[in-house]
Amino acid sequence: MLSYRFRDGVHVGSEESDCVITTPYATRLNSIRHSLRFEDPSDSFKALLRDLSTDGVEREQLSIKNNPLVNEPCRSELLADLDNFYAKGLLLIEISGVNGAAICLKPVRSMLHRRTVPEGGFRIRFSRYVNVQPFNDGLRISSPLSAGAVLVLDQRLFPILVQLVSECDEEIIRKVLPDDLQEHCADVVSMLLSSGTAGICDVQGVPDVDKEAVDAGWTAEDLEFHCHTREQMIDLCSGQSVPRPVDQERYPAKHQRIILCSQSLPRPSRINNNLSFFQVIHSRKTIRSYQDKPVNVSVLADFLWHSMHIREEIRCDPGLPRAYEGLLRPVASAGALHSIELYLCINRCIGLQSGFYHYDSANHSLGKLNDLADPCLQMLDLAAASTCRAPQSTSVSPGQGQRPDVLVVMAARYGRNAGLHQQTGLSYALILKDVGSIYQQLYLVATALGLAPCGLSFGSSELFEQVSGLSGCLECSVGEFMIGNPR
Numbered sequence: 298m299l300s301y302r303f304r305d306g307v308h309v310g311s312e313e314s315d316c317v318i319t320t321p322y323a324t325r326l327n328s329i330r331h332s333l334r335f336e337d338p339s340d341s342f343k344a345l346l347r348d349l350s351t352d353g354v355e356r357e358q359l360s361i362k363n364n365p366l367v368n369e370p371c372r373s374e375l376l377a378d379l380d381n382f383y384a385k386g387l388l389l390i391e392i393s394g395v396n397g398a399a400i401c402l403k404p405v406r407s408m409l410h411r412r413t414v415p416e417g418g419f420r421i422r423f424s425r426y427v428n429v430q431p432f433n434d435g436l437r438i439s440s441p442l443s444a445g446a447v448l449v450l451d452q453r454l455f456p457i458l459v460q461l462v463s464e465c466d467e468e469i470i471r472k473v474l475p476d477d478l479q480e481h482c483a484d485v486v487s488m489l490l491s492s493g494t495a496g497i498c499d500v501q502g503v504p505d506v507d508k509e510a511v512d513a514g515w516t517a518e519d520l521e522f523h524c525h526t527r528e529q530m531i532d533l534c535s536g537q538s539v540p541r542p543v544d545q546e547r548y549p550a551k552h553q554r555i556i557l558c559s560q561s562l563p564r565p566s567r568i569n570n571n572l573s574f575f576q577v578i579h580s581r582k583t584i585r586s587y588q589d590k591p592v593n594v595s596v597l598a599d600f601l602w603h604s605m606h607i608r609e610e611i612r613c614d615p616g617l618p619r620a621y622e623g624l625l626r627p628v629a630s631a632g633a634l635h636s637i638e639l640y641l642c643i644n645r646c647i648g649l650q651s652g653f654y655h656y657d658s659a660n661h662s663l664g665k666l667n668d669l670a671d672p673c674l675q676m677l678d679l680a681a682a683s684t685c686r687a688p689q690s691t692s693v694s695p696g697q698g699q700r701p702d703v704l705v706v707m708a709a710r711y712g713r714n715a716g717l718h719q720q721t722g723l724s725y726a727l728i729l730k731d732v733g734s735i736y737q738q739l740y741l742v743a744t745a746l747g748l749a750p751c752g753l754s755f756g757s758s759e760l761f762e763q764v765s766g767l768s769g770c771l772e773c774s775v776g777e778f779m780i781g782n783p784r
């Protein structure tokens with residue numbers, strides 16, 4: 298038996314003589330759910346809505362011609378209404394057998410494209426991007442690209458999932474279907490195709506749903522992260538448990554660390570060279586080799602001041618329940634959250650002991666956390682080794698990269714972003730955007746100060762955890778930047 302029901306999160310109400318269907322979908326920016334309004338609906342339409350909200354509607358009820366309960370013009374109208382609800386991602390489609398619900402298609406986006414079994418022979422397989430998660434006693438199959446999830450509730454259908462790992466045809470699927478579900482072979486294939494979790498294979502065996510992503514080289518992890526953070530319409534009833542709210546008090550805007558000793562830094566009195574802003578932009582470039590004379594503490598102080606010092610503490614979104622403390626710095630940050638802290642591995646610097654420091658951006662001082670111990674040295678070596686990949690020059694051997702005078706490590710206090718963005722799901726994406734904004738700030742300020750700047754791609758949060766003494770869940774390293782005196 299194949300039936301349709303409204304999925305969870307769909308609510309049917311009335312306003313005067315109109316019917317209003319509230320959907321589970323909203324934009325990420327504004328969590329007001331989208332709704333559909335139907336003016337002066339007919340009695341049969343109201344009955345359809347009632348059935349879809351309760352026990353569901355069996356396909357046979359509507360599709361059997363000459364059904365005495367439903368007359369012909371009314372039947373085709375109701376089928377069109379069902380199609381409309383299907384396409385808008387409002388219907389749960391369920392196939393049941395002797396054990397009850399066996400397999401369902403649950404839309405997760407507000408647009409679902411119905412695909413039927415192609416004429417002639419076909420070969421079908423799972424998308425390479427599918428995720429399989431336990432769901433009640435069954436499995437939930439989804440993919441970042443798919444508009445629906447397939448819920449396999451009857452374990453007798455698990456062999457189909459095994460078959461779909463490689464290409465298979467209708468015959469193979471039919472063979473593994475239990476007797477009571479044989480008549481639904483085409484429906485099961487249609488469900489898999491419509492969900493987007495499986496596709497029809499080309500001659501190379503690539504399912505059509507994956508073609509563009511595979512050609513562009515998307516990894517499953519990147520595609521998941523991208524789709525998760527860039528979708529405009531979101532499903533507010535996705536069934537994922539709502540995370541525990543973050544206690545914002547635990548992540549104040551200003552971050553103080555327990556330190557061994559503190560060294561205050563001089564405030565900048567002048568910029569060391571005469572470059573105009575546009576000259577700075579024009580002359581900015583990556584420099585990876587350093588002269589014998591190290592940087593000195595006053596230039597380092599200027600570098601930190603013009604990049605990251607706290608200009609002002611502000612109250613963000615005042616008057617709203619989500620009001621929070623924000624910061625203003627020379628560099629921009631999403632929501633003025635400024636959850637990124639700078640740590641410095643000082644390899645050599647005139648006027649400052651080597652070691653591992655936290656930049657106190659409120660007091661413009663450096664707090665020492667550690668000597669230049671093993672994990673710090675490993676971080677410097679990793680940085681030096683990463684410069685061997687400079688694209689403009691011929692590669693050098695890993696031993697030839699120079700350790701920078703100072704390695705700047707950017708570490709994010711995830712909880713600060715999560716305090717504001719747990720619901721939108723954008724916390725980590727915004728942290729990475731803030732990192733990009735800081736990279737550019739460090740490049741420009743270093744250029745203006747005549748320093749040698751180099752952003753890095755590789756870093757180790759493991760080494761950062763060891764040297765900072767903090768759990769990566771509280772503060773995790775997300776970016777690295779080298780500076781020295783240019784050769």
Ligand SMILES: Cc1cc2nc3c(=O)[nH]c(=O)nc-3n(C[C@H](O)[C@H](O)[C@H](O)COP(=O)(O)O)c2cc1C
Pocket residue numbers: 581582583584585683684685686687688689736751752753754755
């Ligand atoms: C996010 C980011 C990561 C980078 N990673 C590295 C790296 O790992 N090693 C390196 O030598 N340069 C790295 N660079 C520097 C780029 O290679 C450099 O910007 C690019 O070659 C263009 O040269 P230019 O900066 O002189 O214009 C990075 C730059 C950025 C912005």
